[in-house]
Amino acid sequence: MGRYLVTGGAGYVGSHIALALLDRGDEVVVLDDLRQGHRAAVQPGAELVVADLADRHRVQEVLAGGRFDGVLHFAALSLVGESMREPLRYIAENVGNTLWLADAAVRAGVKRFVLSSTAALFGVPTRIPIDEEETLAPVSAYGESKLMAERGLDWADRIHGLRSASLRYFNAAGADPGGRLGEDHDPETHLIPNAINAALALGPPLTVFGTDYDTPDGTAIRDYVHVADLADAHLRVLDRLSERGSCRYNVGSGTGASVLEVIAAVERATGRPVPHVLGPRRAGDPPVLVASNAMLRKETGWVPRLGALDDIVGTAAAWRMKHPRGFRDLVGVAA
Numbered sequence: 001m002g003r004y005l006v007t008g009g010a011g012y013v014g015s016h017i018a019l020a021l022l023d024r025g026d027e028v029v030v031l032d033d034l035r036q037g038h039r040a041a042v043q044p045g046a047e048l049v050v051a052d053l054a055d056r057h058r059v060q061e062v063l064a065g066g067r068f069d070g071v072l073h074f075a076a077l078s079l080v081g082e083s084m085r086e087p088l089r090y091i092a093e094n095v096g097n098t099l100w101l102a103d104a105a106v107r108a109g110v111k112r113f114v115l116s117s118t119a120a121l122f123g124v125p126t127r128i129p130i131d132e133e134e135t136l137a138p139v140s141a142y143g144e145s146k147l148m149a150e151r152g153l154d155w156a157d158r159i160h161g162l163r164s165a166s167l168r169y170f171n172a173a174g175a176d177p178g179g180r181l182g183e184d185h186d187p188e189t190h191l192i193p194n195a196i197n198a199a200l201a202l203g204p205p206l207t208v209f210g211t212d213y214d215t216p217d218g219t220a221i222r223d224y225v226h227v228a229d230l231a232d233a234h235l236r237v238l239d240r241l242s243e244r245g246s247c248r249y250n251v252g253s254g255t256g257a258s259v260l261e262v263i264a265a266v267e268r269a270t271g272r273p274v275p276h277v278l279g280p281r282r283a284g285d286p287p288v289l290v291a292s293n294a295m296l297r298k299e300t301g302w303v304p305r306l307g308a309l310d311d312i313v314g315t316a317a318a319w320r321m322k323h324p325r326g327f328r329d330l331v332g333v334a335a
């Protein structure tokens with residue numbers, strides 16, 4: 001059993017990983033300022049510290065007294081479009097918060113650090129599926145901020161021996177199969193929850209960005225990885241970090257689904273049509289992004305168990321149908 005600090009653990013991905021740690025008997029302290037996250041997403045059994053990561057002294061205090069076996073770092077600004085309007089804020093905040101957090105971890109004697117990184121590091125990839133050898137060439141300030149954070153962590157390892165894993169997620173999706181958690185962002189920018197919201201008349205009709213890509217149905221193809229599989233990847237990587245040193249993995253299901261395939265899956269899961277309009281491509285959106293997960297599988301034994309699109313969409317839709325107002329339904333007040 002270990003004790004872990006989970007930054008951003010009241011948010012979508014972080015809350016699912018915190019849940020997986022609790023489920024196997026680890027102790028969890030969540031640090032989140034609730035700007036996007038929800039108090040109700042923090043499970044009983046986890047301690048919640050409400051604080052901004054930019055408050056370095058508070059972060060140092062939490063780490064210094066915490067006897068942590070590792071830090072899992074999810075808290076970040078993560079909207080690609082916003083990052084292109086405010087690149088300096090994105091880079092300063094994501095890089096600064098990650099590296100000061102790593103600094104506090106080093107001072108507190110913590111030896112393991114897991115960073116939520118992203119496929120946005122690769123920009124427009126040169127080959128599909130995308131493996132760890134792909135050129136790092138972000139085309140957004142968001143992607144650049146994660147690349148710089150990864151590089152900073154290399155120095156923390158080289159000089160201070162802080163072992164880190166950078167997990168480059170593709171599209172995290174789905175919800176806890178046990179129905180305890182789901183995805184609830186405001187604004188919501190992800191395709192699957194937006195398609196579900198459109199089907200349930202909880203949001204506007206979906207816009208399909210681009211119908212003339214060189215793909216079988218003309219719409220863009222992405223790799224959706226179930227958030228419970230993502231959680232399993234975190235646990236496997238975390239448990240191997242001390243013995244094998246810093247590492248980087250691409251984390252995706254290894255298969256792609258087009259926007260129209262996602263719409264069809266949402267229609268199956270909800271039993272309702274997804275109202276949608278066809279729009280032009282968005283600048284900078286590559287036609288296909290699919291991960292090679294071969295290295296993760298080989299080195300950790302990970303296999304995506306809920307990789308099928310119907311599992312991903314089915315769990316996401318089940319949670320939203322049960323909680324139409326998201327986490328607000330769980331507390332009865334704005335969460």
Ligand SMILES: NC(=O)c1ccc[n+]([C@@H]2O[C@H](COP(=O)([O-])OP(=O)(O)OC[C@H]3O[C@@H](n4cnc5c(N)ncnc54)[C@H](O)[C@@H]3O)[C@@H](O)[C@H]2O)c1
Nearest residue numbers: 008010011012013033035036037052053075076078116172
């Ligand atoms: N969701 C995806 O598909 C995806 C894909 C690739 C990478 N990622 C990365 O995974 C991580 C989690 O993504 P998510 O979708 O769960 O996002 P999210 O917004 O749901 O969760 C982030 C959490 O961090 C908190 N937070 C943000 N800034 C903070 C700060 N300065 N201090 C304290 N708390 C702060 C927010 O309140 C929120 O609860 C992010 O780092 C993101 O870049 C996500």
